[in-house]
Amino acid sequence: MTVDATLTARGLLLDMDSTLVNSEAVVELLWQRWADEHGFALEEVLAIAHGRQGWATMAALLPDRPEELNRADNARMLADETRIVEGVVPVAGAPEFMASIVALPHALVTSANIALTERRMDAAGLPLPSIRITAESVTLSKPDPEGFLKGAAELGLPPEDCLVFEDSEAGISAAKSAGMRVVGVGPRAIAFSPTAHVDDLTRIRVEPLTDGRFAVHVLR
Known part of the structure; x- marks a missing residue:
């Protein structure tokens, strides 16, 4: 080198x-679940998600959605991410x-x-x-x-x-x-x-x- x-x-x-x-395996698994629930392709979500807090990604994709719903989804996702380490x-x-x-x-x-x-x-x-x-x-x-x-x-x-x-x-x-x-x-x-x-x-x-x-x- x-x-x-x-x-x-x-x-x-x-x-x-x-x-x-x-x-990335865990991140993609959980964002795939969220993307399916909200009618997005995983690639569309990941293009925004990397590096951001989850609620901020959700707000960018669903700008008219109430913030408290994004925060609640983010809390559930964080709990799952903390649980899954495979x-x-x-x-x-x-x-x-x-x-x-x-x-x-x-x-x-x-x-x-x-x-x-x-x-x-x-x-x-x-x-x-x-x-x-x-x-x-x-x-x-x-x-x-x-x-x-x-x-x-x-x-x-x-x-x-x-x-x-x-x-x-x-x-x-x-x-x-x-x-x-x-x-x-x-x-x-x-x-x-x-x-x-x-x-x-x-x-x-x-x-x-x-x-x-x-x-x-x-x-x-």
């Missing part, structure tokens, strides 16, 4: 689903990547709630960062930048010093709106013009520097 790009940062902000944890595995390279950043400032920024976050990270065998921004932490879902801005604030860093790892259009858009650079992870991410792109986390190497920053090497 050779270095394709090097990005420097003082903190990392990490999405969870499809960035660290492969939970097929939830780490994204390739995620265990090694998480081990390499354990001593560096980093936070999880996910659209999942606390219970689902803990369940999926545990199912994938990944350590849970001490700083995490979950659905309970924000009033607005990605693509709004609120979650990433809160993550940077929790790290005590300005947005421009943070590097985001994301897979979805909503997440990449949120990071860019927050004034942050983005490493897109996985095949979906490349279409949304991240700062750099990797197929999975086996292509990332992190190197501490002497001035409090660290270098993130993107390999090809």
